[in-house]
Amino acid sequence: MTTQSALDLIFRNALLRSSAAPVDIGVKRGRVAVIAPTLAYEAVEVDLGGHLTLPGFVDTHIHLDKACLLGRCGHDHGSLSEAIRAVAGMKKDFTIEDIYARGARVLERAVVHGTTRMRTHVEIDPRIGLRGFEAVKALQRDYAWAIDLELCVFPQEGLTNDPGAEELLIQALRDGGEVIGGCPYMDTNPNAHLARIFDLAQEFDIDVDLHLDFDLDPSWWHLDEVCRQTERRNYGGRVAIGHATKLSALPPERMKAATAQLAKAGVAVTVLPATDLYLMGREAPCNAPRGLTLAHKLAGDGVVCSIATNNVLNPFTPFGDASLLRMANFYANVAHASVSDFATCLDLVTELPARLMNLDDYGIKVGNPADLIVLDTKDGRFAIGELPDVLMGFKGGQQTFARQRPTLFSPKS
Numbered sequence: 001m002t003t004q005s006a007l008d009l010i011f012r013n014a015l016l017r018s019s020a021a022p023v024d025i026g027v028k029r030g031r032v033a034v035i036a037p038t039l040a041y042e043a044v045e046v047d048l049g050g051h052l053t054l055p056g057f058v059d060t061h062i063h064l065d066k067a068c069l070l071g072r073c074g075h076d077h078g079s080l081s082e083a084i085r086a087v088a089g090m091k092k093d094f095t096i097e098d099i100y101a102r103g104a105r106v107l108e109r110a111v112v113h114g115t116t117r118m119r120t121h122v123e124i125d126p127r128i129g130l131r132g133f134e135a136v137k138a139l140q141r142d143y144a145w146a147i148d149l150e151l152c153v154f155p156q157e158g159l160t161n162d163p164g165a166e167e168l169l170i171q172a173l174r175d176g177g178e179v180i181g182g183c184p185y186m187d188t189n190p191n192a193h194l195a196r197i198f199d200l201a202q203e204f205d206i207d208v209d210l211h212l213d214f215d216l217d218p219s220w221w222h223l224d225e226v227c228r229q230t231e232r233r234n235y236g237g238r239v240a241i242g243h244a245t246k247l248s249a250l251p252p253e254r255m256k257a258a259t260a261q262l263a264k265a266g267v268a269v270t271v272l273p274a275t276d277l278y279l280m281g282r283e284a285p286c287n288a289p290r291g292l293t294l295a296h297k298l299a300g301d302g303v304v305c306s307i308a309t310n311n312v313l314n315p316f317t318p319f320g321d322a323s324l325l326r327m328a329n330f331y332a333n334v335a336h337a338s339v340s341d342f343a344t345c346l347d348l349v350t351e352l353p354a355r356l357m358n359l360d361d362y363g364i365k366v367g368n369p370a371d372l373i374v375l376d377t378k379d380g381r382f383a384i385g386e387l388p389d390v391l392m393g394f395k396g397g398q399q400t401f402a403r404q405r406p407t408l409f410s411p412k413s
Contacts, residue, residue: 007034007039008029009044013047015053017346024038026043031368032365051375051391053372055350057117057350057373058324059117060353061306062308063121064106065099066091068314073086084156087315100139107147109321113322114323116393118149119149122177125155125162126163126168145400150178155169159182173206179206182208182210194226198229198233208230209241210239211243212226215245215280216289217249218249224261237358239265239266239268243270243271245280247293248276259302259303269293269303270306270307270356273334275310278319296335296344296345304355304356307324309322309327325349328349329384342385343380346384370394370396370397373393373394374391376388
């Protein structure tokens with residue numbers, strides 16, 4: 001038994017993925033102070049009952065500013081361009097208060113489903129101005145007690161072809177934008193779009209997270225230019241691409257080459273199952289392609305990958321509850337992941353997205369923030385397959401939510 005004094009809190013019987021048996025976690029001033037099989041001390045105790053304990057899910061790609069739009073327009077959209085036009089037609093009327101309310105609704109769902117870190121992509125252009133950015137900055141401040149929210153600002157509708165967008169983008173970067181994104185397939189000059197995004201990333205010393213190659217035609221793509229810019233600017237490990245559904249359409253040899261290219265350049269990939277599956281392949285009369293890039297296989301070949309939410313209840317994705325565990329389960333099912341892949345599928349919403357976001361204080365480790373969630377399973381192998389409830393969560397040692405187990409009322413009881 002390890003004796004530890006001057007702790008504020010002890011989590012007893014926490015089953016970590018790295019431990020064969022439950023351990024105790026000692027917390028001081030909101031940070032993990034000690035991890036041991038048994039701790040003896042005087043402090044507040046929370047018994048986790050041997051349940052699987054994780055540092056929280058990490059959502060690398062979500063759009064809080066355009067979430068929860070069901071009912072505001074028709075939802076017969078079957079293509080990416082139609083969804084973009086539908087939201088573009090609405091967002092000129094968005095207010096800061098409206099965006100905040102819709103974003104808060106999704107954030108709260110994410111928190112109770114166990115997300116503790118999140119990167120939200122925020123549209124910046126002359127139609128929305130900085131209203132979305134101001135609303136999401138307020139969400140970042142107001143929900144800091146439960147979740148770390150990082151702001152990635154980007155021009156959804158192009159950059160070189162959209163006068164005024166660059167000036168607004170720079171203003172957002174000067175006022176708290178932490179990552180810069182891009183959408184080259186919406187620009188009349190995609191390579192110039194990418195070059196300018198990388199210029200700004202270097203100027204502000206921030207990471208890059210792009211929407212890229214979002215269709216099923218592998219005869220052309222912007223991946224080569226992204227890898228070229230990344231290597232030329234020595235930006236490996238600081239660049240991510242979202243969607244990249246073209247990769248799902250590659251034959252094996254081309255996929256092998258693309259995987260090696262991504263790994264060599266240090267470009268990460270975020271797969272967005274709900275949106276990618278909803279929008280891709282809809283024109284096929286039968287045997288529709290899935291349009292889902294296999295993140296677990298890319299990760300096995302040295303590419304940093306994540307699975308993320310993307311859109312919630314809007315023309316891009318009229319589904320969603322901001323549960324990353326459900327998304328990982330959904331992905332594993334559609335991607336034909338085997339049971340031996342389940343650990344990697346859990347990595348895709350925890351450790352790997354933390355690497356993608358360069359979070360150096362993520363994980364249940366001594367010195368890190370005491371951010372953790374507790375799943376209703378006592379065997380980590382079942383987290384993906386069983387889809388257990390997330391029972392409770394803590395941020396900096398402070399409890400953020402609890403979920404009661406359902407009660408069965410048997411007529412024999």
